[in-house]
Amino acid sequence: MRRATPWLVLFILAITASVLALLNFEPAAVAAQQVVSPGLLSPRHAYLSEQCSACHEPTVGVTVAKCTACHANSEQLLGRQPTAFHASVQTCSGCHIEHQAAGVRPVAMDHLALAKLGARTLAGASSSDSDSAATLNSLETWLRIKRPGQIGASSARVVLNCAGCHDRKDPHFKRFGSDCAQCHTFEAWIVPGYQHPSPSSKDCVQCHQPPPSHLMEHFSMVSQKFAGKKDARVDQCFECHNTTSWNDIVGVGFYKHH
Numbered sequence: 642m643r644r645a646t647p648w649l650v651l652f653i654l655a656i657t658a659s660v661l662a663l664l665n666f667e668p669a670a671v672a673a674q675q676v677v678s679p680g681l682l683s684p685r686h687a688y689l690s691e692q693c694s695a696c697h698e699p700t701v702g703v704t705v706a707k708c709t710a711c712h713a714n715s716e717q718l719l720g721r722q723p724t725a726f727h728a729s730v731q732t733c734s735g736c737h738i739e740h741q742a743a744g745v746r747p748v749a750m751d752h753l754a755l756a757k758l759g760a761r762t763l764a765g766a767s768s769s770d771s772d773s774a775a776t777l778n779s780l781e782t783w784l785r786i787k788r789p790g791q792i793g794a795s796s797a798r799v800v801l802n803c804a805g806c807h808d809r810k811d812p813h814f815k816r817f818g819s820d821c822a823q824c825h826t827f828e829a830w831i832v833p834g835y836q837h838p839s840p841s842s843k844d845c846v847q848c849h850q851p852p853p854s855h856l857m858e859h860f861s862m863v864s865q866k867f868a869g870k871k872d873a874r875v876d877q878c879f880e881c882h883n884t885t886s887w888n889d890i891v892g893v894g895f896y897k898h899h
Contacts, residue, residue: 845878
């Protein structure tokens with residue numbers, strides 16, 4: 642019997658490997674995905690755990706087209722003033738990061754990424770067509786610039802218009818203007834080293850507005866009685882409240898509000 646030539650042996654092995662690969666393609670593909678996966682998806686995207694191509698393009702990664710296939714028609718997102726700017730966004734992965742850990746929402750607010758995104762969108766828009774004009778108008782709510790330029794970590798504070806996104810939740814009732822960055826940082830809203838005015842201060846209404854309940858019968862029926870100050874006025878915050886917390890009542894302690 643003649644011995645098989647080397648090329649014939651290689652040919653038979655190649656055919657055998659191909660058949661085995663076809664028979665076991667799906668399990669092998671799933672196993673491969675599990676090996677290369679950088680981590681678990683968030684709960685809302687967990688059903689896509691074995692469908693990498695739902696979000697990723699080969700050799701490219703996550704693309705806007707993949708994201709907008711599901712999220713482009715989110716009326717709730719585009720209809721809310723703080724998030725309406727998403728209509729002009731051309732990239733998603735800068736702020737929405739997946740594969741972090743189970744139970745972690747894919748939201749990582751990056752103000753620098755937002756500033757760069759706005760500049761890129763501004764650079765690609767043209768006032769000559771209606772779509773771009775609408776884009777430029779929407780950008781004016783969250784960017785202070787009219788023309789694109791080089792944006793760095795230091796200039797992002799100047800470029801972004803904080804009030805454009807946060808004015809609906811301004812706890813200062815616009816008393817301090819719209820330049821939030823003069824006190825707050827992008828990393829945390831807490832002001833480092835902030836000291837509340839003296840506990841003996843009686844000018845609380847300069848910064849604090851009474852809640853709606855204090856302007857109704859609730860104030861006399863509940864608030865005054867609980868604090869034991871039946872003659873206290875709404876503008877005399879210091880009569881009932883300590884400066885440690887709004888629900889730390891003078892002479893009573895912390896009030897567990899219903």
